[in-house]
Amino acid sequence: MLREQVVVSATTPSGSVRSHTVNEFLTFRLGNEEYGIEILKVQEIRGYDSITQIANAPSFIKGVVNLRGVIVPIVDMRIKFGLSDADYNQFTVVIILNVASRVMGIVVDGVSDVISLDAEQMRPAPGLGPVIDTEYIMGLGTVDERMLILIDIEKLMGSSDMGLLDNSLN
Helix, strand or coil, X not given: XXXXXXXXXXXXXXXXXXXXXXXXXXXXXXXXXXXXXXXXXXXXXXXXXXXXXXXCCCCCEEEEEEECCEEEEEEEHHHHCCCCCCCCCCCCEEEEEXXXXXXXXXXXXXXXXEEEEEHHHXXXXXXXXXXXXXXXXXXXXXXXXXXXXXXXXXXXXXXXXXXXCCHHHC
């Protein structure tokens, strides 16, 4: 089982033990960008299948699916983030999340891999002022030449415009 935070210990030449925390993220693609969400929030990954549409739902909520008796709302992240229209193909997947004891799914262009980032590979989200909302961005991660946008999926799904989580629990 994968754990979100792993404490890695190493013995230094002087004989002391140095520890640091490693965070694990599931990476996925939306258009040309790569994003990461905490692995502990991920319940499963499924292929994009038929979704029952809900009348009068916001455009980014594609509808719901019945997942082993649980009705799961499905959010299209391309639409939510204002990217170009989604092209659903054989690589399109639904990441089923368990966020604040609620099961929900997000549609993404494809899943890349699970990566571990230590503190040196993570940077805070840049301050872009009121022009771009960075409230849901935990930070930026770098792996070799790759730049990942790390999403705080709990903040995103609990935001007032999403309305998918009961904010009274926070």
